[in-house]
Amino acid sequence: MAETHRPPEQFTLRVRRYNPESGEAPYWDEHTIELEPHRSVLEGILQAKARFDGSIGIRCSCRAAICGSCGVRINGEPGLACHTHLDAARASAKDGTIEIEPMGNMPVIKDLIVDMDAVHWKKIQRVTPWLLAKQPTPEREYVVAKDAMVDVTQTMACIQCGACVSDCLAMEVDPGFIGPAALAKAYRFVGDPRDDRQRERLVDLSEDPQGIFDCTHCFKCVDACPKDVNPMGQIMRLRRVAISDQHIVDANNGERHEAALTTLVRDYGLLHEAELVPRSYGGNSWFGKFHPAAGKELLSLLPTAVKAIAKGKIGIKQALLGHKLAGADLKAVQRIYQTVESRPERYELNLYISGEDE
C-alpha cells in the first residue's frame, strides 16, 4: 500500500547569514522547524522566517519549480529550495543538519539572495537572447518543419535559476566566462531554423576568449541543473556546429585543438600527445610546429619538457614519434572515420528527446 501520510518531524536548518551593508562577517544560524518530511526545504526556511527570525533573506515565488527564484546551495550542492524534499536534504547532510547557503559565483545581496543581475542576467544579455529573424518576415506566423524545433527543446526547458552558474568551475577561476546558462541560451537561437545570424553568433562566441572554448568540460552544470538542460552538452553542440558546419577557425585554438586531436587519432589510432600542442597552436599538420604561434608555446614549454625527459618521465623517442596502432587496426579505425564522416548528415542521438527504447 502506498504511503499516504507521514507525521511532521523536526528538521534543523543551518542557514548562512550575511548582510554586506552591516559591515559584519557572514555567520551561520541554526533553527529547528517542524514539517512533514516530504515538504520542501523552502517551506522549512519560510517556517523559520515566520516563527523565529523574520530577517532571513530568501527569494521565492511559485514554490513549484517553475519560476527559478529560489536557487540556493543545499549541503554544498546547487538546487531549488522548493524542489528539494526535507527528508532527502537531511539524508545528504554531513551531520544531519541541513546546510543552506547562497549560490556561488555571484555576489550576495543578503543571506540567501544573490545578485543575479550582476552576473547571470548580464551574461544572458551578452548572447543576444532573442530571435534575429530571417527577412522578409512572413505576414502571419512562421511555419517551420515539425521536427525542426525538436533540437532546441532541451535548452528551452531552462528556468533561469542560476544553479549551473553557481557551480561553474571555469567561472570560478575566470569570472568573465560567458558560462553555462547563457551559452545554453545561445544554442537556443543558433539551433532555431528561423534565426538568420547563426554564423555571426558562432563567430562571436568562438572568438571571445571567454566564449565556448573556455568551458572546462567538468560536467558541474549537467548535475546542477534541476531541469535537465545539460548546458555543457549545449556548449559542445555550439562547438560542433561552429567547427564542423561553419568551419570557423578561432583565435583561441578551439578549432585547431579539436581538429588536431580528431586527426591524430585517425592517423595513429592512439593519441600522439607531443603533436597535440604544436598543432593546437600552429595548425593541424605535421608542419604546425613551425608556425610562430606554436614556436612561442613550445619555447615556453621547453623547461617542462627538458625536466620531464631528464627525469625519464617521457622518452625522446616517445616525444618525437608517439605511439601507433598496428597496420590492420589503424586501417580499421580509418575505415570507421570514412564511413561515419561520409554520411550526408551528421547523426546525433539525443537521449533527452528520444529517451531509452529498451
Next chain:
Amino acid sequence: MKVAYWPGCVSRGFTPELHGSMARVAPLLDIELVELNRANCTGCGVIAEHNQELADTLNARTFAFAQQVDGAELMMNICSTCQGAQSECQERLDSSAEYRAQVNQTLAPEGLSYEKGLTNKNFLWLLVEEIGLDALRAKVRRPLTNLRVGPFYGCYIVRPRKRLGIDAERPRDHYLEQLIEALGGTVIEYAGMRKCCGFPIVTMNKEASLKQAGRHLGDAVDAEADCLVTPCPLCHLNLDLQQPSAEKVVARELRMPILHLPQLVGLALGLQPKELGLNRHVVRPTSVIDWSASVVGAAA
C-alpha cells in the same frame, strides 16, 4: 580475476609510470590483465564533441574487443577520462537497439560487434566493488601510517552522477577516501578534491587552466597534505608536469607530489617507490616524503 584491460593512451605515453605501476600491482591483487592492445583512443570527449557517432563507433570497437576476451569478468581502465568518455558513449549505445545496429554495421567489416551490457570499471571502482576493501586491507604489507593523502578524482569519474552510477549504495565519489583509509593512510579533505584540474582548456586558456591546478594544489598544501592521489593521468599532467608553471600563475610555492592510484596501492602492498616509477615525476615524491619514516609505519 581476469579483466579486459584498457590502459588508455596517456598511461603509455606521457605518464608511462601509470601503466608500469599497474602492471606491478595487478599480480599482487590477483588481477590478470589482458591488454586490449588493438583498441583505439576513446577520443577523451573531444571526438564526441566533433561527431558523436564517430566517438560511439570508435568506443564500441573497444567494447567489442573486451567482450571477446575469454573468461574476462569485465573491462577495466586506469584513466578517469577514459571512464567518462566511454561511459558517455556506452550510455547512448545501450539506450537504442536501432542505433547500436547502425554502429555495429560500421564495425562489421572487422568482424566485430558490441552487445549491450558491458561492465566497464575504473581500477578504483574495481578495487572497492570487486576486490573489496577488507580483502585489500588484508594484503597491506606496509601501511601508509601517518601519510596524509588528499584525493583528486578528476571530473570524468564523478560527474554526471546518474550516467556513472553514483548513488547512496555505490558512493563512487567517496571511494578514494575509503581506499586511503584501508591502506592505513590519513585522508585529507580540501576544497578542490572533486574539482577540475584545468587540463581540458590548457591549450585554449592556459592562464585559467593553470589557475585551477594551482588553486587546488594550494588548498591541499594549506590542508597539510603530504601528497595527492589521482586515478586520472590527464589530471596528473596538469598537477605534476605543469606544477612549476602553475606555481608561477598562483604565485606560491607548491611542491605537492601527485601519485597515480596504482602507485599508492603498490606502496602499501610493499613495492618499492622506484619500481612504481615514483622517481619519474616532476615533483619527486621520493625527495619530498621521507618514505622510510612516514610510510613504513609501526604496523609494518
